[in-house]
Amino acid sequence: MMAILLLIAALQAEKPCLTVLTRNAPTTVFYDAQNKPAGFEFDLVEAFAKDNGYKVELRLKDSVQAVMNGMLAKEGDIAAAGLTKTALRNRDLYTGPVYLEVTEEVVCRSGVHPKTVKDLVGLDIEVIAKSSYVETLKRLQATFPKLKWHEHKGYTTEHIFERMQRKKIDCTIADSHIVDLNRRYFPHLNVLFPVSGKEGLVWYFPKTPKGRALMRQTHRWFASFKKSGRFKQIKERYFGHIVKFDYVDTARYHARIKKRLPKYLASFHRGGKKYGIDWRVLAAQAYQESHWNPRAKSPTGVRGMMMLTRSTAKAMDVKNRLNYRESIDGGARYLKQLLARIPKDVKNERDRYKFALAAYNIGMGHLYDAIRLGKRLRVDPYKWHNMKTLLPKLAEREYYKKLRYGYARGSEPVKYVTRIENYLDILIHYYPKP
Numbered sequence: 488m489m490a491i492l493l494l495i496a497a498l499q500a501e502k503p504c505l506t507v508l509t510r511n512a513p514t515t516v517f518y519d520a521q522n523k524p525a526g527f528e529f530d531l532v533e534a535f536a537k538d539n540g541y542k543v544e545l546r547l548k549d550s551v552q553a554v555m556n557g558m559l560a561k562e563g564d565i566a567a568a569g570l571t572k573t574a575l576r577n578r579d580l581y582t583g584p585v586y587l588e589v590t591e592e593v594v595c596r597s598g599v600h601p602k603t604v605k606d607l608v609g610l611d612i613e614v615i616a617k618s619s620y621v622e623t624l625k626r627l628q629a630t631f632p633k634l635k636w637h638e639h640k641g642y643t644t645e646h647i648f649e650r651m652q653r654k655k656i657d658c659t660i661a662d663s664h665i666v667d668l669n670r671r672y673f674p675h676l677n678v679l680f681p682v683s684g685k686e687g688l689v690w691y692f693p694k695t696p697k698g699r700a701l702m703r704q705t706h707r708w709f710a711s712f713k714k715s716g717r718f719k720q721i722k723e724r725y726f727g728h729i730v731k732f733d734y735v736d737t738a739r740y741h742a743r744i745k746k747r748l749p750k751y752l753a754s755f756h757r758g759g760k761k762y763g764i765d766w767r768v769l770a771a772q773a774y775q776e777s778h779w780n781p782r783a784k785s786p787t788g789v790r791g792m793m794m795l796t797r798s799t800a801k802a803m804d805v806k807n808r809l810n811y812r813e814s815i816d817g818g819a820r821y822l823k824q825l826l827a828r829i830p831k832d833v834k835n836e837r838d839r840y841k842f843a844l845a846a847y848n849i850g851m852g853h854l855y856d857a858i859r860l861g862k863r864l865r866v867d868p869y870k871w872h873n874m875k876t877l878l879p880k881l882a883e884r885e886y887y888k889k890l891r892y893g894y895a896r897g898s899e900p901v902k903y904v905t906r907i908e909n910y911l912d913i914l915i916h917y918y919p920k921p
Contacts, residue, residue, distance in 0.1 A: 502540055502541060502542040503540070503541055503542070504541065504542050504543075504544055505532075505536055505541045505542070505543050505544065505564045505565060505701075506544045506546060506562070506563045506564045506565075507532050507543055507544065507545050507546065507563060507564065507565045507566075507567055508546050508548055508554045508557045508558060508562065508563035508565070508566045508567075508568065509528055509529070509532075509545060509546070509547060509548070509554065509566070509567050509568045510547065510548055510549075510550070510551070510554060510568045510569070510643060511547050511643075512526075512569070512643050512644075512645055512665075513526070513645065513665075513668050513669065514526070514527055514528070514569050514664060514665050514668055514725070515527065515528040515529070515567070515568050515569050516528055516529040516545065516547065524545060526725070527721065527722070527724075527725040527726070528567045528568065528569060529545075530721045530724070530725075531567065531586065531718075531721060532565065532567050534712065534717060534721070535705065535708055535712075538708060538712070539704060539708065546562065546563060548568070549641055549643075550615060550616065550617075550640060550641055550642065550643060551568065551570070551615050551616070551617055551618045551643075552615070552616045552617035552618075552640050554566050554568045554570070555570075555576070555617050556617075558580055558691055558692075558693055559579060559580075559693075561693045561695065563693070564692065564693070564697065564698065564701060565583075565690050565691070565692060565701065565705075566580070566690060566691040566692075567690050569662065569664075569665070569688055570619075570688060570689060570690070570691060571589070571591075571618075571619035571662065571686050571687070571688060571689075572585060572686065572687045572688070572689045573619050573622055574622075575622060576691060579694070580691040580692060580693060580694060580698075581691065581692040581693070581694060581698050581699055581701075581702040582689050582691060582692075582702070583689045583690035583691065583692065583702055583705045583706065583709070584689065584705065584706050584709040584710070585687030585688065585689055586687075586688060586689070586690075586709060586713075586718070587664065587687070587688040587722075588685045588686065588687055588688075589662040589663045589664050589665075589685070589686055589687075589688060590662070590663045590681045590683055590684065590685060590686065591619070591620060591623055591660050591661070591662060591663070591681065591682050591683040591686065592660065592661060592662075592663055592666050592678055592679070592680070592681050592682070593607070593658060593659075593660060593678075593679045593680055593681075593682055594648070594651070594658065594659055594660070594661055594666060594676050594677065594678055594679065595610075595651070595657055595658040595659075595676070595677045595679060596651040596652065596654055596656070596657060596658070596675070596676060596677070597654075597675040597676070597677065599657045599658060599677065600677060600679065601658070601679060602679075602680070603680070604627050604630070604631060604634070604682065605631060607627075607631075607634060607658065608631055608633045608634050608635075609633075610657040610658050611637075611656045611657040611658070612624075612635070612636040612637065612656070612657060612658045612659065612660075613636065613637045613638075613639055613642075613647055613650065613656045613658075613659055614636055614637075614638060614639070614647070614659055614660055615638070615639055615642055615643065615644060615647065616638040616639055616640045617638075617640075619686070620659075620660040620661070621636075621638055623660060623682055623683055624636050624660065627682065637656075644659070644661045644662075644665050644669075645665075645669060647659045647661075648661075648669055648672075648673045648676060649673070651673075651676060652673050652675060652676065660682060662686075662688075663681075664726065666678055667726070667729050667732070668726070668729060670732055670737075671729075671732070671737055671909065671912065671913050672913060672916045674734055674737040674738045674741060675738070678732075690705060692705075716867075719872055720870055720872050723871065723872035723875075724835075724837065727871075727872060727875070727905070727908075728904075728905050728908030728909050728912070729909065737913075740774065740910065740913060741913070743774070743778070743779060744913070744914065744917055747779050748770065748779060751770070751773075751779060751792070751811060751815070754811060754812050754815045754816075755767075755769050755770045755773070755815060757812075757815075757816070758815045758816050758818070758819035758820075759819065759921070761816070761819065761820075762819045762820055762822070762823040763823065764819055764822060764823060764826075765921045766921060767911055767914050767915060767918060767921060768822075768840060768907075768911060769815065769818065769819050769822070770914060771907050771908075771910040771911035771914055772793070772818070772822070772844065772847070772907050773792050773793055773815065773818065774910050775903065775906050775907045775910060776792070776793055776794040776818075777791065777792050777793070777794055779792065780792070781809060781810070781811035781814065782809055790808040790809060791808035791809055791810075791811070791814035792811045792814040792815055792818070793814045793815060793817060793818025793821075795808050795814060795817055795818065795821070799817070799821055800817055802821075803816075803817035803818075803820050803821050804817070805817035821847065822843055822844070822847060825843040825846045825847055825851065826839060826840070826843045828846070828851055829842045829843055829846075830858065830869065832869040833869045833870075834869070835870070835871075837871075838869075838870060838871040841871045841874075841904045841908070842854065842871065842874070844900075844903065844904045844907055845874070845878065845900035845901070845903070845904050846900075848899060848900040848903040848904075849878070849895055849896075849897065849899065849900040850892070850895075852891065852892040853878075853881060853892050853895040853897070854878075854900075855891075855892075856881060856887075856890040856891055856892050856895075857874060857877045857878045857880075857881060857897065858877075859890065859891075860877055860880060860881075860886055860890065861873060861874070861877045864877075871904075874901075875901050877897075878897035878898070878900055878901055879897045879898040879901065880897060881894065881895040881896075881897035882894060882895065882896055882897050882898065
């Protein structure tokens, strides 16, 4: 046994190392509640490394400029930092394949509403230095010579959003996927109009023999990786829960996190600890169910903070559904039971929660029907990004007439889980630690 372990250790030690320059941001790399690296760029890099026999060393830089300077100084093997493909960068570095298309959008603080590029003249505009946004502004300046802006070397786009929220500056330019993710945290920002067409995000490599080899290897790998469906799964993990932005709902949610949630925090913490569930998941689910209203009632008769049916409340020993402490405990206990019934083939932990939340909404029988349907259609039913297409089929006669539990409004649990994920992400912004 010891010999086998020593052999495994030796093989792992022999793996060539990839030094990856990136940024700490919601769309690139961040550290989760367990203090482990996560993020869209991180998962892509990890998949590439695993498939090609590399180990990864992350080097976090403070800004795009620091990432680019590091690559020009040959400090890293790959720059994976949400970098837009530009002519200037293509000249200095080797370019990987486009893996995500975005547009650059004008974003301004509350009360500032330019309608065209011309209206940006005279406003206090700030963008991150050495970014594609600078190149865009220079292009626009050729038509509007009085257009001015400040370039900040140390900020990320998220820092600039914070400065706008505090009315330190008027406007910025940001990639659409960054805007979509962050406007939930900064609901008062105005997303106004695009200043570019579709642009591609790519990885960059130094102009060295190793860099050229990695660039070619990456092009080959991405082609097969996308076909396998694994890219879609990673994209779903980080962007699939972003719903169409609703300013009123988002602003109200932020206000209730500050004013209404504190009264119930102790009960969510207690339920989470008792049943081994992240309390923030329970709180986000409760908001979707009742907007943290302990006396909520639906036309179908479900009631209380966690909107329990009479039968579920009885099974969970909840005597009074309008008592928020009992309701939260009963909802947490029920979710724990559902988690235990999710098939072990659902490997991803976050997906397991999504499956359990879907079952909370539609019932475990219908969830099992969707799993059976996936097998029949030869679609992997143990991944949430596939379940999002399978569940709505429960409302189609050609499918539900052959299923054990019959018809169900399968689009509802998909919307339900998506909204909870959205509320959860915003809540994590306020409470980073569970």
